[in-house]
Amino acid sequence: MNGTPRVLVAEDDARLAGMLTELLASEGYEVVVAKDGQRALHLGLTEEVDVIVLDRGLPIIDGLDVLRRLRASGATVPVLILSALGNAAHRVEGLDGGAEDYLAKPFDIDELLARLRVLRRRGASTGSAASAVRFRGGMLDVGNRTVVTAEGERVVLSERESALLEQLARRPTQVFSRAVLLESVFADADDPGVVDTYVHHLRKKFGRDLIETVRGLGYRMGSAS
Template identity: 70%
Template sequence: MDEGARILVAEDDARLAAMLRELLQGEGYEVVIARDGQRALHEGLTQQFDVILLDRGLPVIEGLDVLMRLRAHGVRSPALVLSALGNPSDRVEGLDRGAEDYLSKPFDIDELLARLRALRRRLTSTLHVLQIPGGMLDTASRSVTRSGIDGVVPLTEREGDLLEKLARRPGQVFSRGDLLSSVFADADDAGVVDTYVHYLRKKLGRECVLTVRGIGYRLGRLP
């Protein structure tokens, strides 16, 4: 069972979408359905998902285009493409454009569930280590290992939470209000965000967090 895991199912076939919802909810997933590519893109950019299950033949925006746009915005949730296009060249294209796995329709239910479990295990095994400019953030220990530099830089709980928020969506710009509500929920002054950005820059260098003038902050550019 995958209790608590959230999955985005992007599928335009109403009967198949309903079947997948029932199947996955029975396995303990929290399921969000998107019936076209525009909705899938919106849901993927505005919510956090543990896995994305994606049909290629979506209306409005084709499935692989949705996935590429999500990846361009820093969404790293593992994706399984479920498609009637099952030739080797189709599978290669899907994997090359950002999918972690590819399953052809018609599919075996047990195989689908097994592949989703494998993606969840892969995500869990790497979930606590995130790339940041010039190093890696360990979210479990709230510490940073700098590339080419001996030693580990410890972070405070708030510093670690702020850097993790930015690192999980490296392509996204967060307003000060967004960061205040999600990282500093017990504070009422957005100035605390600026203070902790200053602390992170002092420990890790100014390149670790970029200011987007008039909007807010984002993770610094990755290699």
């Protein structure tokens, strides 16, 4: 694994988040922190991270709901749930929800670090496939935010354009409402019109047929895309 590993820590307890940040930074990680579920979902969908440490009891959006939405959006980044809810039923619920691992609080630091190393190795073995999203009009390199079209042209996207195209392309037959796209791709915005704006940007770059408008429902990849 080359480069500095990045970890998203989704934890609303400021003291614990600070401790985890210090600990993981000392182990060579670059740490991104989300203090609520809405921010965690946004960063999980738009940031390139190697692993996510996710608390269940997050404000705004519950941690398990964040996890389910990440998986429903096609995100494959390994997730370790770190929670005070640690009985067998809770662990099963978390693993069934899409987590790769589950560790109860209070936890042993060495065990946490070992589990993160395992998840990083697991993520690295599938990361190259997960970072490339193919659609009929070409291929999106998620890490570089670049599309290589069927004609061989390379088109660089903005962060939001890339996130929106990835969301739609990973599930090409699914219709996404504006509300869902606003929450998962544009979590820091509150105007649904921003979705329409970025759909327009992508159509301008790749043609109107790239994204289909499903009247009264939302958007999906076009049948010609």
